[in-house]
Structure formats: structure tokens, C-alpha cells
Amino acid sequence: MSSVTILLFWPFIGAVAAFILGKANKKMAFWAAEIVGIALFAASLMLWINYTVPISIDYTWFTFGETALPFGIYIDGLSIVMLLIATGLGLLDIHFAHDYMGEDNDQARYYAKVLFFIGGMILLVIAKDMIGMFVGWEFMGLASYLLISFWHTKSAPANAGMQAFLYTRFGDVFIFAAIGLLLYFVGTLDLVEINTMAKEGSIDHSVALVIALFIFVGAIGKSGQFPLYPWLMNAMEGPTTVSALIHGATMVNSGIYIVARLFDFYASTEALLVVANVAALSAFIGATSALVQREIKKVLAYSTMSHLSLAFVGLGVGSLAAGMTHLMNHAVFKALLFLAAGAVIFAAHHTKDLWRFGGLGKKLTLIAAVMAIGGLSLSGIPPFSGFFSKDAVLASAMVNPDTQGLVSVLATIAGLLSIAYIGRVWLLLFTGKPRDEALYESVKKPSFLWITLPLVIMALITLGLGLYQSEAAEFITGEPYVQPHVDGLLIGLFIGLGLLALIVFGLYYKGLKLTEKISNHPFLKIFHQLLFNGYYVEYMITWFSKNIIVASVAKAATWIDLHIIDAIVNGSVGLTQALFKRLKVTQTGLIGDYAGMMVAGLAALTILMILMEGA
């Protein structure tokens, strides 16, 4: 069986198997998922090891009229890196869930959905055509909906799932429209061919711009960019393993992947600049909002948004290599951070409020250590992997004349703030005195094999990945890559600012009184609230959908339907009845009258027919 077959079909077969087996025996679901996870990762590794030239398989899904809808497979360096991320982190995530989800009664459903999700991601990254890409894209949308609302008996996760689906769906319909437009105006759905045609300049410029922007709207939805990001934060209502897998490591990458896959197409228009600007703004919003969150996972969610945006900035300023290496590094260290946070949450009996922790470093030393590695990488401290890619992104932004200004500034601020918010989380979790003694006492040390081992593996990858940045970039882009650097000054600034931020936040949050003061200060309070609520974008979107879509447009439509359209129908029935009452006089019951009327009627009909013949 070839690797491609395994990657394409096993996740879905595995999902069914995990569900059926899991219904018989809870533990079997896990083992089915773990085995499939190993097989998928092994298949990806085999593809990587044997890689020489891109694999390309053409296949027609169906033909209607004269139009054929293709469903091909295309695996190049970019796909393989995405595959390794999806299946590798997916496997670790499944492994981690053994304990994390161990007490849940509905494991069959959980693992089935996770495998389905991984299958969607695989499909997305190995599809050759827009349509296969979209199928994977939507599968993931469905899987994330089901996984976020996994604990559906409570309102909050159910709401979060609904929100995630609708926000991402908003973007999806633009991709859906783009498929139709591509087929009509460009004549192909083949992603590789679209790039080639764009390079040759054989696609009309304005057409390319519109389609590229449409696809980018989809990416905005999926990758949590401004303004469709609030779902990403609320999605933290799902299990932490789901957050790590979907909202840290894989699904949110899909928006960036599609722009990267169509990079030449984007580069042929101004769409790339739009990407850069939206992303820079999102990076700024994410980083600033992450500073003030109280819930550990929300900090990570905002940080995900911010760093995905940095990867987007990398693409937007024209450097595929910088963007994709940052995406790759981020996937690993963010999965690490999410799962480490999950380990803490698990150890603390599902407490998520940062202010109730403290001093856990003594009890959870190893977890504190791996989380520090993840945090330092996120902060962009050398020699951890995050440093190199973030450096490359910022350097590319500063080199590009179009993005030297606002984009560079916002991205740099976002990059610098990383250390502040992640440092704050780490300090609040692991240092100082326990703020909730009872909770501290009850914290139990998690199992090494099931909880800590995956974290250690990811920490090692985070450490090692820094050494292979150029190789990875060359593998992904297929072109030689010289990593751009910002001059030493910035590195110094990073370390200095980082340390400063560490100290300041260390002082701030050890004494919570100061924070309380800020949040009660009449002027600072406004800022605090603004950041805490993610710039109120969610409120605006909710307000718009509730008051404009539902309470105005839909209500008006309903009113028109009832009081105008249906009223006319019912009114005409009433009118007819009234008419019949008047006509009752004609019902004399006398045969002669009827015969007369019949003759009259026939005459009328004949005249009508003659008139019509003439017409």
C-alpha cells in the first residue's frame, strides 16, 4: 500500500473503526486512533525520505455537461512539511489525549472526530486542485465544529462551536465562489497550473486580484485574521487537546497554506500587499490582547492569532520561505505550549484561571522546563527555532519598500510583545507563592509516559529545528535560501526588551493588587477592557448579526411574507367567495336558464377561439 493511499483513506476508515470499537470498549477507541496516527506519521516520513520530485496524480471526480471537476493529488516539499506537522503533532496529540481525555465517557466520538479532522487536513495539503483543497478545508470546518462543541451539554462549548462554524463559513463561501470564478475565467482549478499561468501573466490582472482576495477572505476566516478572529478565542471551550491540534498546530495553518500554495498567483497582483497589511494589524491585535487575558488558553489563542499573522506577514512581504518556516516553527512550539498548558490544567483539575495558580514550578518541574523552551521559542530568543523565522519575517518586511512602514512597525511590536505575554503566563503559573492553596495542594503529578513524554519530544524538536531553518526553507520552496537578518541591534533589543518585560511583569503580577488597580483606574480601565475583549470585534459582529440580519432583514422578510404575499393570496380567496355569493343569483335551478347560459358561454368561447386564430 502506498503512502498516499494510507494518508488519503486511513484517517476516515480509522474514524469509523475508532467509533465502532470505542462503543464496544472505551480504551479501544484510543488504540485505534494511536495505531492510525502512527501509520499516518510513518507514511509521511516515508514520503519525506523518498522525496525527489513532486508526486502528481490526476483524477477526475465527475463530469457534468462538458465540465470536468478534477480531484488530483500533488505532493511537493511544501505538502510534505505540512503533512509532517499534521500527522506528527496529530500523533503526539492523540497520545496526550490518552490521559487527558481518559475520564471522558464519550471517547469513541472523540477519537473518531480527531481522525476525521486529521484526514481533512491531509486532504487539504495533498490536493492538487482547488476543489480537493476545498473538500479538506470544509471537512476540517465540520470536524472543528464538532470538536469545539465536544462537551455540548454545556451552553458555552455549544455556542463556541456554532460561532467557529459560522465565522469560518463566512470565509468559506468566498472560496466557494472563487472556485466558480477560477473555472470560468482561468479555466483550471489546478493549483500548480494557476501559479504557472500567473507567472506567465496569462491571467487577467483584475480577475486574478478579485479571486486572490476572495480566497484570502476564506483564509482570514480559517486562520483567525482580523476581523474574523473571535471564534479562535471562544474555541478554547473545547478540550485542550483539541485546541492544541486544531487551533494551535494544524487547522489554523490552512489559510496560510493556501496562500503559500498559490504564492506566485498572489505575487502577481497587489493581493499580497493586502495580505501583509491585514496580517500586520492582526498580529498587533493578537499580541496586545494576549497581554491582559486571565485564562491561560486565551493567552495562547491570542498568541496563535498573532504568530499566524506574522507568518502571513512573511508571505505578504514576499518571502515564502520566511513565512513558511515561521509557520512550521510556530506549529511545533504552539502545540508544545498548548499541551503543556493542558498538562497544567489537567494536573489542576481543569482550572484555567491564571490567577489561581502560582508556584507550580516545584511540583511540575519538567513541565515548567518544556514550557520555558516553548515560551522562549515563541518570544524569539536565540537559539530557539522561533528566533530565526521571526527574524527572517521582520527582516523581509523591512526590506520590502511597500511594507517598510506600518507593516514592519506593527509586526515588530507584535514580535516584541510575545515575550511579555508568554513570560507573564509562565511566571504566573510556575513562580511565586501559590495563590490558591487548596488548588496547589491538590495538584497531582501527571504520568510521564502519557503526558510529559509528548511534551519533551516537542521541546526537543523546538530546540533542534533552529539548526535546520535554511534546509527546511529550501525543501519547502525548492529554491536556494539565504536567511535575511535584521542587524544585531534588533537581537539586542529583543533580549533587552524581553528581560525588561519579564521583570516588569514579574513585579506586576506577583502582586495582583496592581492589576486590580489598573483595571479599576477610570482611564486605564478603558484600555484594559478594550484589550481584554479583543477590541470588541466580537461584539460588533454579534450585534450586526443579531440586530441587522435577524431582527431587521429576516424579520422584515417574514413580515412581508405574512402580511403582503400571503395576505394577497388569502384575500383573493375571500374575494372569490364574495363573488360567488353574488353569482348565487344565477343558480336558479331552471333548466332553461342553464341552457341559455351554456349557449352564451359556448358563443363566448367560439369568439375567443376565432380571435386567437386570428392572432
Added chain:
Amino acid sequence: MFYLTLIFGPLFLAVVVYALFRNFEGVVKYIALALFAKMLAASIELYNALPAEGYLKLGSFLHVEAFNYVLTLQVDMLSVVMLILSSLLLILVTLSSWTMKNQAAYFSLLIMFSGAIFGVFMSTNLIWFFIFWELTLVPMFFLVGIWGAEQRVYAAVKFFLYTHVASMLILLAFYLLYAQTGFLDVTLIKEAAIATPALVWWLLFLGFAVKLPIFPFHTWLPDAHVQAPAPISVLLAGVLLKMGAYGMIRFVIELMPESSREYAIYMLILGLITAFFAGFLAIYQTHIKKMVAYSSISHMGLVMIAIATVSYEGLSAALYEMIGHAFIISPLFLIAGYLHHKTGSWQMGDMGGIVQRAPYVSAIFVLAGMAALGLPGTMGFIGEITILISAIKVNGAWIAVIALASLISAGYLIWTFRRVIYGEMSPVVASADFKMHKIEFSALVLFAGLIVLFGLYPQPIFDAANQAFAHFGGVQ
């Protein structure tokens, strides 16, 4: 002669079965099931026997020479697909009605309906077509009026009158066709010249538009669908609406392609309004079955948009979406009816947390809903993408706005899931008993299977569509 019995057999059988088995109610559903299975088998035989192009003549019966009045039975791929769809749905409807009350009368009416519907799809003679077309209303009227919910009589009368008035337009058009061409058979009229194409076209279009239904002639549908028992809603949505679409394709497009192209813009605009207007109505609904009914109208708007392209691809997409709509909307109607039956309420606000009590039914509800909003892997996606592609080809880029229709359907469906399926269990749900008969559940499973099967492997339907429209002259 065999094919004639497929039509008149059930019509007589209905009376006989009712007379004989009135007191042995339990038997009637098996008779119905056997009959519908036989009809499905016969339809599939026809599918295999069809020539590559054009009609397969099954025979001429009941000559009245003076009027050139013949019951000509002939089928092409379009009719055969409709026959297969109708008989398959009748089987599934029978399974879904397994525990229906007053079975002898109920299934006799279903049997009667099956004969009439086969008549509609097999006759190309205008008069016979019209007779069968009207005949379908009779069992439907009683099925809604007797087995329906609280306001069943109002709904049944409204349904009957509304569609009957529309039929008058069709009858007038048929008369004009006969008067102007001297033929009564579609295949012959097609070759002849029509003197007043505009008048005939509009009469036919409006007549079939009511059945489809198209804005602003849709208001009979929510009443009829909501008041009808759930399996009859399936029949209404799956077969009766498809009669409208079939008539639209057969008489409006096939007969008058030039006029259709001329007035395509009106079809398109009405289709667009239907898709969006009904979508917004569905968003505002708190009544679960009405929500499904408006969703159904909205999707028929998409069918109208596809038909309005007057192109092979558009018609193929329309045929696919007609079938997809039947399989997708049916489980939604069935489950909406089931939830009302179990909770005693139509209001979504009274439900909530159903999945905790009825996980598998909920899963099918979510699957069908996902299909309705066009999720890949289901028939809904194929229908929407093919309609989008064919519409862009004919009308240009602006028609891509129909993509937004699937955003609206996502809005009302996902919100419905939130209110009905997920969330905390409501007191009503907690105290209700959610048992479902195995056979009725099996019908839901079959629907779900069909949605996924043809969603992943749509080619057979498109092959049939290609064959169906290959002999339509004048269609591009």
C-alpha cells in the same frame, strides 16, 4: 400493456386494498411496500432499456380518434430518473410511516398517489399528463387533511386550491398548444410552430412555478408541509415539488428553448429572490418544521437558477439538485416531525440537548443539515457547486453571489442545531420518551446513506443527466 398497469394498476389497487383489508390494517403496508418495490424494479428496467438518445416508446393506449386523443406512454432519461426517484421515495415514505394511524386508508391513498405520479412522468400526451397531474392532488389532499396536524384542513384546502388554480394556467396553455399546433403530444408539438409563444410560455412558467414553488407563489408550501404528517411532507418535498421542476424542464425548456432563453432573466431573478428570501424566512423561524420548509423553498430557488441557464450543464445541475434536495430535505422533515411527536412542541425554544436523548437521530439530523448547507462529501455540495459553475458560465461573474445563499443556510441550520440538538437539556426533552421504531429509523439511515453515497460518487446521476438532456434541441 405492462406499463399501463403501472399507472392504472395502483389506482384500482388502492380501492381494492382498502375494501378488502380495511379490517386487517397491518397487511396494507406490506402490500404497498411490495408494490413500490415492483415499481422501482420496473423503473430500473426502463433505465437499462433506454436507447442512448431520445424516447423509448412504451405503447399507445385508449385511442379516441376524433380528438387525436391517445394515451401515449413514452419515457426518456429525464422521466426514468423521476420514476426511480419517486418509487424510491415511496418506499422510504412507507418505511417512515410504519407506525402511522389508520393504515388501510393511509396506504391506499399512497398507492393511489403512486399510480398518478407514474402517469405524470410516463405520459407525453398533454391531456393525460394533465389528468394525472391533477389526480396527484386528490390523495395528497386527503393525506394532509386527515393525518395532518392541528390546522390540517386549512392547509389542505389552501394547498389544493392554490395548486389547482395554477393547474388552470397550465390547462389553458395546453389548450393553446393544441389549438395552435393541432398536436397533443409533446414530442410532436416540439417540431411544430407555436403561434403565441410568449403567452404560452408565461402560462406554463407560472403554472409550474407555483408547484416548484417560486416566490411569490410559495406561501402554500409552509402551511401544507408543516401541517402534513412528516412522511407526507417528504412526499410533498421529494415528489410533488419535483413535478413542478419536471414540468418546468419538460414543457417550458424542452418545448420552448428560444422563449426560455428570452425570458431567462425573469426565471433567474425569481430564483434568486426565492433562494434568499426563503433563506431569511428560515432564519427568523422558531418553528422547527417551518424552518425546514423554508429551507426547502430556498433550495428550490437554486433549482430555478439552474434551470434558468437553459444549458446542458445547468439542467444537469438542476436535475442533480432536485434529487439531492429530495434526499436531504426528507430526513430533516422526518426528524422535525419526530421531535414534535415526542416533545409535543414545534418550538425550538422548548427543545435543546436532544442529542443526549436521541444521539443517532441527532447525528442524522446534523448530517442532513450539513448537506443542506452544502458541505463537501454530501449531495448538497455537488448540487451547489455545479449550479454555481453553470450559472457563472451563462450569466457571468456576478451570479457568484449565490454562494452567499449557502452562508444563509449555514446561519439557520447551525443555529437550529444549537437550539435543538446541542446545549443543556430542556425540561421538555428530559421528560419525553424518544423511542423510534426500528423500521422508521432505517429509513433515516437510508436517506443518510444516499446523501453521502451520491455526494462522494455523483457520476451516475450526471451520466443520466447527460443522456436526459442530449436530445433537447435548442439547449446549449
